[in-house]
Amino acid sequence: IINNILDFSKIESGKLVIEAIDFNLMLTVEDVTDMLAPKASEKKLELACLVYHEVPCLLKGDSGRVRQILLNLGSNAIKFTEKGEVIIKVELEKETKNKVVLLFSVTDTGIGIPKNKQKTIFEPFIQADGSTTRIYGGTGLGLSIAKKIIEIMGGEIWVESTPGKGSRFWFTLAFEKQNTPDDAEKVYADFRGLKVLVVDDNETNRAILVKMVEGFGCKPEAVANGEEAIKIMKDSAQS
Numbered sequence: 001i002i003n004n005i006l007d008f009s010k011i012e013s014g015k016l017v018i019e020a021i022d023f024n025l026m027l028t029v030e031d032v033t034d035m036l037a038p039k040a041s042e043k044k045l046e047l048a049c050l051v052y053h054e055v056p057c058l059l060k061g062d063s064g065r066v067r068q069i070l071l072n073l074g075s076n077a078i079k080f081t082e083k084g085e086v087i088i089k090v091e092l093e094k095e096t097k098n099k100v101v102l103l104f105s106v107t108d109t110g111i112g113i114p115k116n117k118q119k120t121i122f123e124p125f126i127q128a129d130g131s132t133t134r135i136y137g138g139t140g141l142g143l144s145i146a147k148k149i150i151e152i153m154g155g156e157i158w159v160e161s162t163p164g165k166g167s168r169f170w171f172t173l174a175f176e177k178q179n180t181p182d183d184a185e186k187v188y189a190d191f192r193g194l195k196v197l198v199v200d201d202n203e204t205n206r207a208i209l210v211k212m213v214e215g216f217g218c219k220p221e222a223v224a225n226g227e228e229a230i231k232i233m234k235d236s237a238q239s
Helices: 002-012 025-042 063-079 130-136 142-152 184-188 203-215 226-238
Strands: 021-024 046-051 058-061 085-095 099-108 157-162 166-177 195-199 219-223
Touching: 002 142, 021 025, 025 046, 025 063, 025 085, 046 203, 063 085, 063 099, 063 142, 063 166, 085 203, 142 157, 142 166, 195 203, 195 226, 203 219, 219 226
Parallel strands: 046 085, 195 219
Antiparallel strands: 021 058, 058 166, 085 099, 099 166, 157 166
């Protein structure tokens, strides 16, 4: 709470500093997921992240602020979700030789936000429903801070939501690419053409894992349980 109030006062006084340092986006997103995992586990929620294969990960920008935005959105998603999942994704929106614009999303299956409250939730000290403050706690500053940081960094944020079904927060940010070439393609070359069996009881997790291994050039097949997996492995071994 104190950190939120200090950040809010820095933003209001125009003293928030945005850095431009080399960072690895994949490691930043995975770090956020690791930090959110204990809370998600306590509530028995599925938590997953996907940075699409075409997204350049060696970037120049303020990784600390990216982490802060994702933690704010991810913490909110977990707080207001009692069952289901929270998914963090990063997609490529636009790319030039030296820069990229990325589209981030944080999706949950929580309580959702009524249409008439979807703009006011970005205002300071406001929550969609006053009763949620009593049930879930919080200052009502997280979304306001995230919005202001995103705008200072030249991006924008918006939300799509259906009450009772969940919410998806989107935001865009632009970054410079690092001059260092990414050697990932050389690593992926070792996996190209390999057949991969993906087994997970959660449909979203399966979809994410399939996307990841497809990005490595593999040929995935996905099933929902161990029984199906054993049958496929036996059939594969016989053929």
